[in-house]
Amino acid sequence: MDLLALIAERPLLLDGGLGRALMERGFQAGECPEEWNVSHPSEVEDIHRSFFAAGSDIVNTNTFGGTGMRLAAHGLASRAVELNQAGARLAVAVRDREFPGRFVAGDIGPCGQMVKPMGSAEPDALRVTFSEQARALVAGGVDLLNIETMFDLTEATIAVEEAVAAAGGRPVLANMAFKPAAKGFRTMMGVTPEQAVAALTAAGADLVGCNCEISCEPMAALVPILGELTGGATCAQPNAGQPRLEAGVTVYDETPEHFAAVVATYPAMGATIVGGCCADPAVSAAREGPGPPLRSRVLPRSRCRRRAGRRRPADRRCRRGRSLRRCRRRPAAGRRGSLAGRRRRSWERRPAPEHGADRVEDQPGAVQGRELGGPVVQRRHLDEVHADHVAAGAHGEQQVLGLVVTESAGLGRPGPGRDG
Numbered sequence: 001m002d003l004l005a006l007i008a009e010r011p012l013l014l015d016g017g018l019g020r021a022l023m024e025r026g027f028q029a030g031e032c033p034e035e036w037n038v039s040h041p042s043e044v045e046d047i048h049r050s051f052f053a054a055g056s057d058i059v060n061t062n063t064f065g066g067t068g069m070r071l072a073a074h075g076l077a078s079r080a081v082e083l084n085q086a087g088a089r090l091a092v093a094v095r096d097r098e099f100p101g102r103f104v105a106g107d108i109g110p111c112g113q114m115v116k117p118m119g120s121a122e123p124d125a126l127r128v129t130f131s132e133q134a135r136a137l138v139a140g141g142v143d144l145l146n147i148e149t150m151f152d153l154t155e156a157t158i159a160v161e162e163a164v165a166a167a168g169g170r171p172v173l174a175n176m177a178f179k180p181a182a183k184g185f186r187t188m189m190g191v192t193p194e195q196a197v198a199a200l201t202a203a204g205a206d207l208v209g210c211n212c213e214i215s216c217e218p219m220a221a222l223v224p225i226l227g228e229l230t231g232g233a234t235c236a237q238p239n240a241g242q243p244r245l246e247a248g249v250t251v252y253d254e255t256p257e258h259f260a261a262v263v264a265t266y267p268a269m270g271a272t273i274v275g276g277c278c279a280d281p282a283v284s285a286a287r288e289g290p291g292p293p294l295r296s297r298v299l300p301r302s303r304c305r306r307r308a309g310r311r312r313p314a315d316r317r318c319r320r321g322r323s324l325r326r327c328r329r330r331p332a333a334g335r336r337g338s339l340a341g342r343r344r345r346s347w348e349r350r351p352a353p354e355h356g357a358d359r360v361e362d363q364p365g366a367v368q369g370r371e372l373g374g375p376v377v378q379r380r381h382l383d384e385v386h387a388d389h390v391a392a393g394a395h396g397e398q399q400v401l402g403l404v405v406t407e408s409a410g411l412g413r414p415g416p417g418r419d420g
Helices: 003-009 018-024 033-039 041-053 068-074 077-098 123-139 153-167 193-203 216-229 256-263 283-288 339-346 382-392 399-409
Strands: 058-060 103-108 144-150 172-176 207-215 234-239 243-246 249-252 271-274 367-371 376-379
Touching (some): 033 041, 041 058, 068 077, 068 123, 123 144, 144 153, 144 207, 153 172, 172 234, 193 216, 207 216, 216 234, 216 256, 234 256
Parallel strands (some): 058 103, 103 144, 144 172
Antiparallel strands (some): 367 376
16 A cells, blocks of 8 residues: 555554653653563564554554664663664554554664764764664564654664665655744754755655654644645644653653644644654543643733733843844853853753753753854753653553543554455
């Protein structure tokens, strides 16, 4: 079956939170998720089976951190081909035995290192590691390659180019992780949707979309932007709410019903593939009914100063004519117009509250603030991003969320056991 032709007919549903599902089956912090493809194959197969049974048209392999560079953190770089092929074969075997007509996506995540000049990773080394992973996944029998949770456009472009070269005509999806910024959406490296779509499409991606970083409501504002840029065919995988710590455990307050109601609007805005990223399973909420209403994080128009057109008194202007209250390039006191002063203030900027971090310079391996096309950029090391995915459910909503979305939005199949 031609996946791209099927996308033209109806929206497709991706799978749920593989990372969280691994933890529910005994996965411990510090272990390598991809190593479970060899040491715990029955548990990984059971996870794929649950996603297919919930109605997923596409299931991702357990290979999000499967590049040799990322596996090196576990001392497993030499086993990259073995672990990726094993992960692909497990998902394909479940599909072929029990759910014919569905699809398996070879999952490719960031390599875990920053590319020069922001970090120490050489572009040629990235080409080698992404090519190795992509070729191993194709050899394992996947139907498409899904590159996701990318922040750096250089790394994403290299990953797409190597995936296209290895895919043998299979579709290649490329998803960047965007967040709302002062003007529109950007990744943590300052990449805009316009830049991402232009570069990744030129690199050969068949579909460019978004995943992670934000929940379903903010992503509802991003989907039409990507839909317009991609000609009405994009992919969207929001988080199931924003994380918070409760007794040392990461908790998401999203309910399946609310998630389904919002995601059901995505296809009309251009999302031909929908799924999720980083979520609590919310099984109790699905069984007991909707939980308490969620409070919107967006100010109503009547209370939003910017939208209401109000201006505070003494709203002075900088030399560029921009409000000093809003200008990101406002110099430090005593250093008016000094580039050094601006940079010194940039180090004082803090990451978004959900990262739960102190100042950037206090974080091990953090990337210091830089100006890339306007916004000041500062984030955690990508190893922490990978750890968040494993702990929180790397690929999105659990099967209960997928089932509710399927039934509410008319995506994929209405329930378990119905093959097409």
